[in-house]
Amino acid sequence: MNAEATLSKAEIRKQTQCDRVLCAALSCFVKHGFHNASMANIAEAAQMSPGLIYRYFENKNAIILAIIEAQLEVTRQRIRELRTAGDLADGIMEYFDTQDCGGAESMSAALFLEMSAEGTRDPDIGRALSHFDQVVRQDMADWLARDPAVGGYGVPVETARNRALCMTLLIEGLKARKAREPDIDRAFLRVAVEAMVEKITGPC
Amino acid sequence: MNAEATLSKAEIRKQTQCDRVLCAALSCFVKHGFHNASMANIAEAAQMSPGLIYRYFENKNAIILAIIEAQLEVTRQRIRELRTAGDLADGIMEYFDTQDCGGAESMSAALFLEMSAEGTRDPDIGRALSHFDQVVRQDMADWLARDPAVGGYGVPVETARNRALCMTLLIEGLKARKAREPDIDRAFLRVAVEAMVEKITGPC
Amino acid sequence: MNAEATLSKAEIRKQTQCDRVLCAALSCFVKHGFHNASMANIAEAAQMSPGLIYRYFENKNAIILAIIEAQLEVTRQRIRELRTAGDLADGIMEYFDTQDCGGAESMSAALFLEMSAEGTRDPDIGRALSHFDQVVRQDMADWLARDPAVGGYGVPVETARNRALCMTLLIEGLKARKAREPDIDRAFLRVAVEAMVEKITGPC
Amino acid sequence: MNAEATLSKAEIRKQTQCDRVLCAALSCFVKHGFHNASMANIAEAAQMSPGLIYRYFENKNAIILAIIEAQLEVTRQRIRELRTAGDLADGIMEYFDTQDCGGAESMSAALFLEMSAEGTRDPDIGRALSHFDQVVRQDMADWLARDPAVGGYGVPVETARNRALCMTLLIEGLKARKAREPDIDRAFLRVAVEAMVEKITGPC
């Protein structure tokens, strides 16, 4: 019991420290980009020594891996919130608007793109992203298939996964746009999003 | 005449060398990513000494800038070809299929994403991409607005630009997918693309 | 107390390391010249890795800047010693004799000239040298103006600054000579110095 | 005769080309400093190809050597002109005022210092400077010793060489000043020069 409590305390500590690193790393990656953010930058942002980071993460790559994994939960939560939003177009526009909120809770569009590219080269990252997408798309499909009475769109199960893929294409298209044209006229963009959303939620 | 021929020869040489560098650089960037490809890599791929590259390009950055500009022409040409393609969905699927053809004629999806992210940090790249998008989207809009008799879709001019934005979102969404899930079931992906395309070419 | 001691230890370490770099750099600059001394040379002389130097100095330029500043103190001290020297001509001859003592405490004549030239091109160095000269010339003027009873020469204040300039011209002339003709007959040189010194300390 | 004429023509050509390089090099060295001026800079200034320079000079060092030699004549001429100047102080102030005349006929103060430092490291340059000084100082001595009736100062031969050394110290001191404090108050400087000159031309 005593031992267990001690261990637990240690584990909590570890978790806290990991979070601190992750949080700092995310904000550095967002600010400078993955390749230009140095471990020294991260250490400073996390208010710890560079050496200490290596107690919690094997190397720089492991940090990015952990960030991707952590994003999975954030994203699933966001999808759950999408369900309760009045309008899907609004919900999806959020992906354009909020993705680089100064805070550290979410990847910026640029970092998202950078990671996607990195996954092409680094198998670990590739796998992590693949898993991420798998889970997220299933969540989306489940939701689209759900009965409208409980906030779904009643899309037939067999189409739902395809519509989820449409959503993915749309959302990722939006992220690319956000990176390339952050000041695009929002109203104009929304019209485009609405058109696509109609197709996603519409009849087959 | 002689002088002209001499000058011309020198200019041809210069053009050839520039192309060699661009070609080599593109393949290195595609293979290793922009940040991980070193000038030494590029020099080796171009079969020249590192120093020589600097006779043709001011620095590493100038090389991607040139690549982006070169891509503009490739892309406009591709759009022109889209017009003659029987089916738009097929044409757009090409963006998924052909983007990292081993050769050096085209950016891979990953490099496209990387550049988009980079444009966020580097103003020169940002400007180049912005110009790229501007031109390409206008080309698309023009085409969508053209009369069906000449291979267009007769979309009202005022909607055409918005539909062009939809196409952009779709195409960039596809590029992200290509990077993250290169082995996705093509048929399944095509269904999604068709759905979106319908919206783009359909009635208002 | 403990914290204070720890901090102090770190600062001492930093000071020691800075000194080590400065010392090594000075000896490299003296031996090879500023432009031909590489950071690798300096690192080797300082028995550290090249990278470590950058923990203590922002770049190569910052090193000479620091050397110049350090020289200011050395020079002021030398001027103070001049006062107690029996004969000013002897004191000034020291500038010819001791300037490239093997050790690292002082710039060689050659490095002095090199820095003076460099100050023409690099504004930071220019400013550092300007400040150096300002302070040193004032010290000299103060001393010349001081009452002979306390080791001065009783030169009227209004002339003292001009006589200080004369001393500067003489000393810098000597440094140039040292660089160009290190083996000049000392006795012969001393005669010349004496002649000039007479003018500096003599009546108006 | 024909052969001789041809040879002569070739030699004239060679001389012209050498001069062009020397002129260009001097202006580059003055502008950028010896170490920062590249052969490419010089070639551009001389309006010839880099390769061609090597037909006339073995390497960069040989250029500086030739410049030093060429300066000897310029300097001797200047000394001859000094004789006719009404006032020696004025003549010497010229060394401060005209040394970096935009043109290429004369070394800037900075380049003079740089060369002096370089002579410390490069034996060839060292020898060239040594010879330069030898000749120049003898010219000065001769002049100081000459009868006032023919524009000299009638300084006893045995003192004249020493006074010439004084002049050298003064002139080189001025050059150092010019580099370090180009905007010094000229009137103030002249007072100092006058004081020293008095000693040089005065009675023993």
Next chain:
DNA sequence: CATGAATGAGGATTCATTCAT
């Protein structure tokens, strides 16, 4: 003669990672 493309070694600087304290 003349060109200027080409070389490749060398320079300053950065940074992920380690390890003595």
Next chain:
DNA sequence: GATGAATGAATCCTCATTCAT
């Protein structure tokens, strides 16, 4: 656990010099 000094390989870029044309 925590520090941060230390390493050293790797990066981008420059430039004196050569040589095919």
